[in-house]
Amino acid sequence: MRIGFFRKGVSATDAPFALWGVFLVFCWFPSSVYPTPVGGCAADAATERVRVGHVYDGDTVKLTDGRRLRFIGINTPEIGHNGQPDQVLALQARAALQEILHTHNQILFLQYGEESQDHYGRLLAHAYLEDGTDVAVRLLEQGLATTLVVPPNTRVQECYQHHEDEAREAARGLWALPDYQPVDSRALHPDSRGFRIVRGRVTDIRQSRYSIWLDLDGPVTLHVNRKDLVNFQNGFPDSTLHRTVVARGWITANKNRLQIKVRHPAALQAEANAIPGK
DSSP: OOOOOSOTTOOTTTHHHHHHHHHHHHHHOGGGGSOOOOSTTOOSOOOEEEEEEEEOSSSEEEETTSOEEEETTEEOOOOOOTTOOOOTTHHHHHHHHHHHHHTTTTEEEEEEEEEEEOTTSOEEEEEEOTTSOBHHHHHHHTTSOEEOOBTTBOTTHHHHHHHHHHHHHTTOGGGGSGGGSOEEGGGOOTTOOEEEEEEEEEEEEEEOSSEEEEEESSSEEEEEEGGGGGGBOTTTTGGGTTSEEEEEEEEEEETTEEEEEOOSGGGEEETTEEOOBO
């Protein structure tokens, strides 16, 4: 009995040649052995196989060839530097990533972003395991990472947000901490710093040649560069005036006010509805 291994039209005599052709395909096109990312957060088939040599924190690693890699779409708490303390759950986020990598032989498959390098010289990519699992999703699901949308690398931000939302609803990891709960803009202390989710009413909109500022009740201002307006629909920012918004990002000091930089609609919601983006 003959087992139907070859396609119709290939004789048993031709079989060795058919197998040789398959062998040549895998030799000449090594990218074909890379996994195709699975699930709703898949970007495209991975294009490079790399090995991790060192884990800095939950979202940044050093490859064995010396390059540094920053995962697209997420942010994890920072490990302390120059005498600064570790942020809460920073060590847990790093340990989670180390465990993920250890169980997969330190191997990652990369899909680079539209912008493939940041101003620190780090590679920017989505990182996948051999089975196609997105590493960022694993960290988001555990509540050890927050979403971070930095244009133009926005392809899977909605999917990442879905996984973050699930972790928030379950109060996992970071989402069980007081500092990660929405805070009224009027209640922020002038010394507040770091990642926060801030809720407040837009009381004034100020504009200059390069920037737009949305002043909220209290000491908080949202800063939008004009070059990032391309990410928002027509009518922004005027559509936010006198509306209550929820902004997320890193609080910094700017003169006598606190400032949060906003680059994408994913970081700014008006009342119950997201500020629409293109």
